[in-house]
Amino acid sequence: MPRMLDVSDEVRAEIGDEEADRLLVGEDAPRSYDCTSCRTPGDPENDRTSTVLFVGEETAVLAFAHATCIPSQVVSVSEEQLQGAVRSITGDSPAPAAGGPGAAPQNVPGGQAVLGITSGLILIGGELHPALVVEPTAPIARPGSDGPGDDFLPLLIEQDFMPVTDTSEVPRLLHGWSVLLAAGQLHAVLQPAPEGGGQVAWWQAHQALSVTDGWRNAVNKTQRVLIYAAPVGSIGQQPREDLLRDALDKAAAAGKLVAAAMPLAGTPVA
Secondary structure, eight states: OTTTTEEHHHHHHHHHHHHHHHHHHHHOOOOSSHHHHHHOEEEHHHHHHHHEEESSSSSSSEEEETTTTSEEEEEEEEHHHHHHHHHHHHHHHHOOOOTTTTTEEETTTEEEEEEEEEEEEEEEEEEEEEEEEEESSOOOOOOOOOSSOOOOOHHHHTTEEEEEEESOOOOOOTTTTTEEETTTTEEEEEEEEESSEEEEEEOOOOOOEEOOOHHHHEEEEHHEEEEEETTTSSOOOSSSSHHHHHHHHHHHHTOOEEEEEEEEETTTOO
């Protein structure tokens, strides 16, 4: 009997009491699983295990995770994103190269834009921190603006991202935002829904992005991801993490870098 399985109230409300009870008594619970966050094995009879329900427009997928990685929760994603998560979980599609950039049209403060995402490890105070670097492929104008200016950083600062002058300091936690890992891959950066009552995707991968084992191990240790953002042309495609750090340092010195720390999706914030 999987005595260590947790079905949260919100998951129970979605799947119904009958299905939730079957999970708790072991009828529908797996004997083993790969954690949907860290992708290492789990056993609901011996490991505290969370049920995680991914809900799209037409499809819902129930997954399992170590409770130490993420709590039991409902995660709302687009139907396309949910199908990508299913392919990642079942292994039906190849993952992109580790640490590679991803670009997708997204709702960002200021409207539609194409954001590039690069993952890397940032050394701060002798500790490696998992980081994502966000850079648009074109300037982002404020809604209603007719000018050619780039308002990407001011709009993010209005969302409580902080300007970075020194990359040797850990950015402060941004409440209400989080990073979604599913099947050990990066799927989305989530922000508070404008109308309240949940989160929506600020950035979302067209295809789940693979991260290195070192990056995944670091995020499992810190339970937080550092998000750095810079205007188009500030960072570029850097093939190595030392070059990425140099580019971040130069952007910070030029006043062209903002940052925030975010928990994994659903992780309580202090």
